[in-house]
Amino acid sequence: MFAEDFIQLVQQNNLGTYGTNLFQGPKAVIPGGAGPFTSFVETGGSAPELIHNNYSQPAWIKPSMQVMVRAESFDLAVARAWAIWSVVFPIRNAIVNGHKWRDTHMRQTPFPMGLDETGKRVRIAFNFDATIEPGIEWFDTGWVDTGNNSWI
Helix, strand or coil: CHHHHHHHHHHHCCCCCECCCEEECCCCCCCCCCCCEEEEEEEEEEEEECECCECCCCCEEEEEEEEEEEECCHHHHHHHHHHHHHHHCCCEEEEECCEEEEEEEECCCCEEEEECCCCCCEEEEEEEEEEECCCHHHHCCCCCCCCCCCCC
């Protein structure tokens, strides 16, 4: 769901179209051309938060993501990375794609990562974490809380 939320953020701000210049995952096939092309990969995240009266599932999950922009023009790659960064950074208590995002934590500002595999396009990247209230679709695993877990 985190990836789908991010796709919606990028698309609704006219910063990319999924499958055209916005791609997901480490095996995404980035087309040839000048770009800009944005790819993103979900990364490890951090431990979820629990609340005192419901310990059977997290109250908040904390996924993380790396966003990378490739373009032949350094200035264009930097501008697109900063534009996406600027959309993600201010999120506080917002509904994104039907999910409640409490906040985001930017790990750094966009930074250069050298040339991509073509040797023609510069890569500009940044990483961020989000704190998201998980909906039932996040836990559709078939596991059932039997009520046997107790602090007493």
